[in-house]
Amino acid sequence: MLNGARQVVLRGRCWKVGHSLAVDGPVLPDRFVKVRETDPEILKRHLFEEVNQSFAQLVKPGDILVTGRRFAHGNPHAYAFIGMKALGIGLVTESITWGSFRNAISMGVPVLPFCPGVTEHVSDGDDLEVDFGAGVVRNLTTMLEWSFRPLPVPLLEIILIGGLRQQTKRRVMELTHA
Amino acid sequence: MGKTIAEKILSRAAGQPVSPGEIIFPCPDLITVHDGHAVNLKKDLDEFGIKKMWHSERVIFSCDHYAPLFNVQEAERLKSTRAFARDSQIGWFFETGQGNGHILPMEHGLVRPGMFALAYDIHVTNFGAVGALAIPVNYDISTVCALGSVWVEVPKTLRINLVGKAHPSISIHDIAQNIIRDIGEEVGNYTVFEYGGPGVLDMGFSGWMTLCNLPIEIGAVSAVIEPNVRMLEWVRQRTQEPFEAVWSDPDADYESVKEYDLSEVEPLIAAPPQPDNIHPLSNYTGLPIQVAVIGSCVIGYDDLKQAAAVLNDRQVHPNVRLVIAPPTQEMLQRAIRDGLIDIFLRAKAIVFTPGCGPCIGGRGAPLADGEVCVATITRNDPGRMGSPQADIYLGSSVMVAASAVTGRITDPREFNQC
Numbered sequence: 133m134l135n136g137a138r139q140v141v142l143r144g145r146c147w148k149v150g151h152s153l154a155v156d157g158p159v160l161p162d163r164f165v166k167v168r169e170t171d172p173e174i175l176k177r178h179l180f181e182e183v184n185q186s187f188a189q190l191v192k193p194g195d196i197l198v199t200g201r202r203f204a205h206g207n208p209h210a211y212a213f214i215g216m217k218a219l220g221i222g223l224v225t226e227s228i229t230w231g232s233f234r235n236a237i238s239m240g241v242p243v244l245p246f247c248p249g250v251t252e253h254v255s256d257g258d259d260l261e262v263d264f265g266a267g268v269v270r271n272l273t274t275m276l277e278w279s280f281r282p283l284p285v286p287l288l289e290i291i292l293i294g295g296l297r298q299q300t301k302r303r304v305m306e307l308t309h310a
Numbered sequence: 311m312g313k314t315i316a317e318k319i320l321s322r323a324a325g326q327p328v329s330p331g332e333i334i335f336p337c338p339d340l341i342t343v344h345d346g347h348a349v350n351l352k353k354d355l356d357e358f359g360i361k362k363m364w365h366s367e368r369v370i371f372s373c374d375h376y377a378p379l380f381n382v383q384e385a386e387r388l389k390s391t392r393a394f395a396r397d398s399q400i401g402w403f404f405e406t407g408q409g410n411g412h413i414l415p416m417e418h419g420l421v422r423p424g425m426f427a428l429a430y431d432i433h434v435t436n437f438g439a440v441g442a443l444a445i446p447v448n449y450d451i452s453t454v455c456a457l458g459s460v461w462v463e464v465p466k467t468l469r470i471n472l473v474g475k476a477h478p479s480i481s482i483h484d485i486a487q488n489i490i491r492d493i494g495e496e497v498g499n500y501t502v503f504e505y506g507g508p509g510v511l512d513m514g515f516s517g518w519m520t521l522c523n524l525p526i527e528i529g530a531v532s533a534v535i536e537p538n539v540r541m542l543e544w545v546r547q548r549t550q551e552p553f554e555a556v557w558s559d560p561d562a563d564y565e566s567v568k569e570y571d572l573s574e575v576e577p578l579i580a581a582p583p584q585p586d587n588i589h590p591l592s593n594y595t596g597l598p599i600q601v602a603v604i605g606s607c608v609i610g611y612d613d614l615k616q617a618a619a620v621l622n623d624r625q626v627h628p629n630v631r632l633v634i635a636p637p638t639q640e641m642l643q644r645a646i647r648d649g650l651i652d653i654f655l656r657a658k659a660i661v662f663t664p665g666c667g668p669c670i671g672g673r674g675a676p677l678a679d680g681e682v683c684v685a686t687i688t689r690n691d692p693g694r695m696g697s698p699q700a701d702i703y704l705g706s707s708v709m710v711a712a713s714a715v716t717g718r719i720t721d722p723r724e725f726n727q728c
Binding site (some may be wrong): 231 | 336450461463
C-alpha cells in the first residue's frame with residue numbers, strides 16, 4: 133500500500149464522518165484519554181464507537197476516513213492517532229485543527245489536511261484511492277477524482293518511516309555513527 | 311513583499327527567509343516542558359539513544375501541573391523530574407508552587423522580544439505578550455530535545471488592530487473572547503494572531519497574555535503582541551540580556567487585517583463543552599453556581615486586582631466555594647503587598663497555590679456531579695475539573711467574582727450598580 137520511494141498511496145473503503153468531531157469523545161471515548169492509554173491494540177478497537185459502532189469491527193487496513201471540517205478539535209491528545217496508525221488507515225479531512233494534524237503526522241497516519249468540499253464527492257462505503265504525495269483523491273466507485281493540496285515531502289518522509297519517533301531514532305543513529 | 315513578526319522570527323530561527331506554507335526546521339532559543347510530560351521526555355530520549363540533550367541550557371522545566379503535590383506518587387514523579395533536570399543540566403527548573411510555566415519564564419526575563427520558543431504545552435503562546443513567538447509541538451518536543459528542531463509549517467498571520475476604550479467593567483478576557491468568536495476556526499486555524507493598535511498599548515502585560523492565550527482554542531498556531539514602549543520597558547526591568555525586538559514590515563503580507571472597537575465589546579461567556587462556544591453573558595445570567603475559580607495562565611495580576619475590586623467588603627455566597635490561585639508567586643506577593651489577599655480572605659475565598667492546579671483536573675476545586683462552575687481557566691471540556699457531569703463556564707475574573715458573591719452567573723456591570 134505504501135508504493136515505492138516517496139509515495140504514499142492507500143486504497144480502501146470510504147468511512148465518512150461529519151463536521152466538528154472532537155478528538156476526545158466522538159473520535160476516541162474519554163475514558164481512554166483519562167487513563168492515558170497508549171496500547172495501539174486497545175485504542176484501535178474503540179475509535180469512533182460513539183459515532184459508528186460498526187467502524188472498529190469492519191474497518192480494514194488501507195481504508196480511508198473522510199471527515200468534514202474541524203476534525204479532531206479540542207485538547208490535542210494523540211491517543212486516537214495511535215489507534216488509527218494501528219489500523220493502517222488514511223485520513224482525508226476538509227480541515228483538521230493544528231494540534232491534531234501534528235499528532236497525526238507524528239504517529240505516522242497519512243493525512244490530506246485541507247480538502248474543502250471532499251465530503252460532498254464521496255459516500256460512505258465508496259471505494260477510494262488516495263495519493264497523499266500528489267494530493268489526489270480518486271473515487272473508484274464513481275470514477276471521479278479531485279486534487280487537493282498534497283502532503284509536503286518532509287511530512288511524507290515521516291509517514292513513510294512509520295512516524296516521527298522512528299524517524300528521530302533513525303536520525304540519532306545516523307548522527308551517532310557519522 | 312515584506313514580512314510579519316512571525317515570519318521574521320521564523321526566518322531567523324530557520325537561518326533562511328521563509329514564507330507561509332513552507333515546511334521548515336527552526337531552531338528554538340527556548341524549549342519548555344511541564345511536570346506532566348518531563349518524565350515521558352526522559353523515556354523518549356532514552357529510547358532514542360540520546361545521552362545529551364540538544365542545547366540543554368535552553369530548556370525550561372516548570373513544575374506547575376502538580377501544584378501542590380497531593381500524594382506519594384506525585385512526590386515520586388517530581389523527584390524523578392528533578393533528577394532528570396539535574397542530570398541533563400537544563401537551563402531552568404521552576405519548583406512546584408512557584409507558578410505557571412507559561413508566565414514564570416517571562417517574569418524571570420528569560421523570554422525576550424524576538425525570541426523563538428518551542429514547547430510541549432499549547433498555552434505557551436502566552437510568550438507573545440513580550441513580543442516572542444512560541445509554538446507548541448505537543449509530543450514532538452522530544453524530537454526537538456534530541457535533534458534541535460522539528461517540522462513547522464510557516465503559518466499565515468492575521469493582523470488585529472484594537473482601537474477605542476472599553477467600558478470599565480469589560481475585561482480583556484471579554485475582548486479576547488470577542489475576537490476569537492468573530493474570527494472563528496475556519497479563518498483562525500493555522501494562523502498567528504498579531505495584535506497592535508492603541509487599544510493594545512493601553513492594556514499592559516496582564517492583558518497581553520490573555521490576548522495571546524485564547525487564539526489557540528480556535529486552532530491558531532500562536533499569537534504575538536507588536537512590541538511597544540511599555541513592553542520593552544517591562545522586559546528591561548527584568549533582564550540585562552540584550553534582545554532584538556521584531557516588528558512587521560509596512561508591506562507585510564497579512565492573511566487579513568481586522569480592527570476591533572473596544573467600546574463595542576459586551577461581556578461574554580463560553581458555555582460547555584468547548585472554549586469557543588462563546589455567547590453573550592446575558593444568555594446565562596441567573597444560572598445558579600456552586601464553584602468559582604480565578605486562576606490559570608489565562609489571567610495576570612490585573613485580573614486579580616479587578617476581582618478584588620468586586621469582592622471588597624463583600625462575601626462569597628454561602629452556596630459557593632470561590633478558589634483563587636494567583637498564577638505565580640510574584641503575583642501572589644504583589645497581591646499580598648497591595649492588600650488583595652486580605653480582601654479575598656475577608657470575602658471567605660480560598661487562596662490556593664500558584665500554578666495550574668484548578669485548571670487541571672480541578673486541583674483544589676474539583677467539581678462534583680451536577681455542579682456548575684464559572685472560571686477564568688483555559689478550557690471547559692467535560693471532566694476537565696472533575697466530574698464529566700459538571701458544567702464549566704469560562705469568563706472574566708470580574709464576572710467570576712461577581713457570580714461568586716451572588717451565587718448565580720452575574721453581569722458585573724449590573725452587579726456594580728447594586
